[in-house]
Amino acid sequence: TDEPGAGPAGSPSSSAGAGTGEQSKFFVQADYDAELALLGATPTGAADRPWEQVLNPTMVETATFRKAGPHKICFSNAALNNPWRQVGFKTMQAEVAAQKGRIKEFVHVDAEGKDQKQIADINDLLGKGCDALIVSPNTTATLTPAVEAACKAGLPVVVFDRGVDTKCPVTFINPIGGYGFGHVGAEFVSQKMKPGGKLLALRILPGVDVLETRWSAAKVAFDKAKVDVVGVEFTDGDPAKTKKIVDDYIQRYGTIDGVWMDAGAVAVAAVEAFQDAGKPVPPINGEDQLDFLKIWKDKKLTAIAPTYPTYQWRTPIIAALRILDGQPVSNPWKLPQPTITQDNLDQYLDADMPPLHYAMCGCTDLPGYPQRWK
Amino acid sequence: MPDPPPTALLTLRGIGKSFLGVRVLDGVDLDVAPGEVHAVVGENGAGKSTLMKIVSGGYAPDEGTVEIAGEPRVLRGPRDAQRAGVGIIHQEFNLLPERTVAENVYLGHEPVRRGLVDRRAMRGRTDRLLASIGETTLAADAPVGQLGVAQQQVVEIAKALALDARLLIMDEPTAALADHEVELLYGLVRRLQHRGIGVLYVSHRLTEVFDLSGRITVLKDGRRVTTVDTAGTTTDELVRHMVGRELSSYYPQRARPADRGPVRLAVRGAGNRKLRGIDLDVRAGEVLGVGGLQGSGRSALARALFGVAPFTTGAVTRDGTPVRLRSPRTAMRAGIAYVTEDRKGEGIVPRQSVLDNALLASRAVFAARSGRAARTARVRDLLAAVEVRAAGDDQEIRFLSGGNQQKVVLARWLALDPQVLLFDEPTRGIDVGAKSAIHDLVRRLAREGAAVVMISSDLPELLGMSDRIVVMRDGRIAGELPAGATEEDVMALAVGHATEAER
């Protein structure tokens, strides 16, 4: 039968350590509903410039911030510690280069993933005569006071990627978000895998809000589809650890029928674990990193790649300049969040770019492409 | 054994102790009366230090009882012993080089005022303590690391006295002292005695034992052989108890002029930061004694000849060939060996086996010279020849007594067939039996053609062993004496007129 738990393979042991566990503290039903609704929404603006598009815009006035250029724009960055952020930051720098005439100085401070350093950085930037401040917060809750202090200083503040718990910034820019990401992958995998099959969920690490929301949406999807989630493991983004975990799960359960993950960094490692064990690669999701897209195509996987596009790093520069022009901007500024599927896979593959490049960079029209990203 | 005096300060009954299954002490009884100096003697490894550490709380006995002033005590640590009025001068230094004299002296019982360490009081009391033992040049706030060995010994003594102990244990307190300092110590011990303090005195120097003690307990293989009144015994009898056989009290025969071969090692006008104008010839077949006061530069000379702290000026030739002794390795390649004075710090590799310790130098420098098996066999023979006492050659050397460790170190160097041997206080802390074995060995090496340089603070030994003696003072060679010189001759050169004037 296909009933989980009926056959010897689905013995009590498999359900013992399994299941999706408690829902994350980060899960907010209203946000979840809103994001899922956005997945179907149509953005305003030119489709070939998704970084300028907005989903469900709600415009705010910015006339008070109007100022003559050229401007000094300051950026407090949470970190540059992974390829996603590297690609994004290069994209942002290229955008600054593209707006050369309007930006006289671009100051970038890297908090190296430390909350307390970013708080100090923001404080420091406030003394530097910036015309606008862009913040990509390291942690939502803990950076809130610092961002509030920046708002109070009177200059326009633009927050993107991860958010803050305050409405004071002029706008908050990000794509649809983690619920959307997690949901898309989970829906796909649970539909494609064999009914009653066993799913392994791979997470990078606990406690990062953008990642927690991804898992919490996936959990909802799996619970609804009654998927037998046999393990939820943290990989630290380490491919070796990932391979060992997947290998041991294949051993323990004979086979694994679906793999979901909250970020694409270890997707290739997970695929390889199946290859090396001589097992077929089950339905799986990754992200828009080129190494995954390539193995997907080469090995004809059943796969999907939800994205958290790096083109969102262009938008804060554009937004800041619009604000300094006194033009209205949308707050929040929700960017579209495309999904790479079997159908559009070829359009994103690019053999000339490095394996850890992100396909969704929206950077092909920017100065210095492709050299800057290589 | 005579009945314990009714007022015994310390009474030990049936003390037993084993380390890793090896019985080190077995049913030892001992007592000390107030005002008594009670000497404990025995061969290396007889268990003297272990017994002393049991009384001072350093080790817990496996069996037996300790009574202090008639009260049974379970000493859970050195602190308990201090509380009970027991102070100890350890055989090995127990000082912190980074800390000052005062901080060392009062470590563990710093004077406090209103809960805070009273540094002024600490310095003042240290000064008074030092003065009371005749030491006036030593500053209470000097870091101990800057002091010479003798001064450190003085600090160690002051540290024990600072406890105001009723019972003071001295485990080879004179091993590092020169004669005039030993005199000071004598005075001190007598004063303590008058104040009714009991003293347990451990020494290999039997003269001291006879000079100071009222009774003597002899230990052998962890058992008490006897306790005798000092007045009623003789050196010979004591030695017989210790070794279980008669020992000749003579030094081995000196080299005849005809036995002396060519100059093995010649030094001309050499010096470094600690030494100046050193001229020296050492011939095959002779034992060249080096005398001098503490800090006169004797060890510095040995260290220069062995390339540890090389000469920076002058010239050295080995068998007529000029050599630059830049490091121990170069010295060893030139056929030189060096037995250091600081056995614990520089002589042994404590947690390695006896065999590994003995093989260390051959492995390090002459690895390719002979087959492994042959080399090991050779070293085993040498260990047997120097009569190392151990549970096996795989025993960690730190569990051996000091004297036996020294023998292992000797075997290490003998394995290299050195032509020049530098001995720095080779019999310090070594029992009579082993001492005469080492003397014989040194002489035999010379007879077999080695040139031997022997530094010793033990004047009878220096005079008895040397074919010639150079005496050092202030980093120079103050003069040379032929065989047959007297202690007075050595001291006259060692002290010199300049030093006289300084005092």
Place this chain on the structure above:
Amino acid sequence: MQLVQRRPGRLLRARLRPGGVLPIVAILVVLLVLVGIRQPGFLDPPSLMSFLGRSAPIILLAAGQYFVIVSGEFDLSVGSLVTAQVVVAARLIDDDPARTWPVVLLLLAFGALVGLVNGLITTRLRVPSFITTLGMYLILVGAVYLWSDGAPKGGLPEEFRRFGRRAVEDVPVLGRLPYALLVLVVLAALAVVLMRSDFGRTLVAVGDNPRTAHLSGVPVWRTRTAAFVLSGLAAAVAAILLGGYSGVSFQAGAGLEFGAITAVVLGGVVLGGGRGSVVGAMLGALTLELLFALMNFYGVSGALRSTVQGAIILLAVAVSATRPSSR
């Protein structure tokens, strides 16, 4: 030499005293039994071989770390060195199979060079190795990110990856023999031989009492530097195997230094030097890897793993740390 007293067999004594391998073997056996109960298939030769193969890098790192630790030092830079090596390899090979062997040689040279620098700074400039290698760790991580602009480039071709990923298949009895395991067996044997050699003995002596060693003619700084070079080489081999096993990433070596040190200590080697065996160190690493697999098999929740790991390490070290009473 005179025997004071006969005691139990010399071999048993050597194994039992601190630094001996008996405790770690006992722990390993317990874990194997636990795995056997839960996942009997794991002990089938082919799967056991795969497990050993994938554990080879950390075992080699532990062996490398052992040389440094037993000589009285630390090497905190090995994790970052592994990362740097993997990233460098990917960029230099850039998916071109023909460059595999030259790059392998280059990695070995690079590993040796980093070890040499660590060793020279520690021994000649007298910087405590904890600090030297901590600084080197920062330098390597920073430099490799800097060099690759924060994202590894290039790629590792199959030729390179096969060392860490592939196996000789269809071997009688064993089923398969991962290349990594072959490398491990050869290098482990070399390590054992090395530790029995004069070099090995003097290395331990240096860790135990460097002054005595120096005065006995041991070239202390050269010996210690050699230990760092061995550690660097071990890291290079580990990087080649790890890069092969799982491909290029910045995470390749993250945290491996602590893993290796923990393994070495688990194996009964004393931090501070002078005691312990290389076999113990390697068994310590194997034990740690087995512990992780065990947690996978028993489904210990991802978040709780560190707790379990921490508790087991403390327990194991506490058990094997029981020394003869010093008083």
Place this chain on the structure above:
Amino acid sequence: MRGLSLSPARRAVPGVFVALALTLAVGWLVVLADGGQLFNQSTTVSLLHVAAGLGLVAVGQTLVILGGSLDLSVAYVISLSTLVAAETMNGSDGALLPAVGLALAVSAAVGLLNGLLVTRVRINAFIATLGVGLLLKGYLDSFYDGPAGSTSPGLVQSLGYQRVGPVPLSFLLLLAVTGAAWFALSRTRFGHHLVAVGGDPEVARLSGVRNDRVLVTAHVLCSLCAGLAGIYLASRLGSGAPRVGTEGLYDLESIAAVVIGGTALAGGRGGVVGTVGGVLLLASIDAIFNQLEVDAFFKQVIRGVIIIAAVAVYARRALRKAAA
């Protein structure tokens, strides 16, 4: 000879302050040439805030290192302390004192565990505190998805953001803690005994020092300092943060600061004043590089070089002193 003149044990101003002065002078010039200002108010405030956080941990770390031990669990203790404090306060000023007390008590308990493992169970400090760190990591990972609790507004306004001129209150707190630690080291029996245990445990033991007690106390104090750093961070972040300690690399950086400050890693020599110098040096390098917008990875390389170089200079001086 006997009358030879001996220098008294000077506890000189550690060389790290020379390095600090040099760094600041050069940094000031370079930043000036770059068109910036190193010592403007906001930069100075930021610098002192960074120093305050690291400094509190490093002072505690100094104590255990002086005693010949080490604490690799501080990063987790910091995180734990922010959470205990913020969750107990839960946004109300009323719970401020109990929350601070509870955070410190929990930290002290971890220190006690570290101390007992090191002394009683005789596990090497490196492994013992690494193991305890893993225990705490497991707890934090399983029970916290992210920031939790809310720091009392009073604490945020005072310890978190209050300052006297350009000097944050938190830096004054660091100075006070440093002063207290300095006093404890030089004027209490505990301090004398701690340095002795670090210098040579056997000598200390045979001199009647209760080594175990001294070391356990040092570990408790170290954890208390880490706990205090956690409370400070909670006051900066407005909530508890389960990963703030590890992200801040407080374990390795605190050890680096201690050693740069001239304390011997092996124990027995050094002090807290040098440590504060080390902390200020690291924070100044950060501030200067921030001003110059130096790439974070390049900065890391430089930091590595400086840590090694600083210690190499000490080693050189120690060698010369030993030779003199």
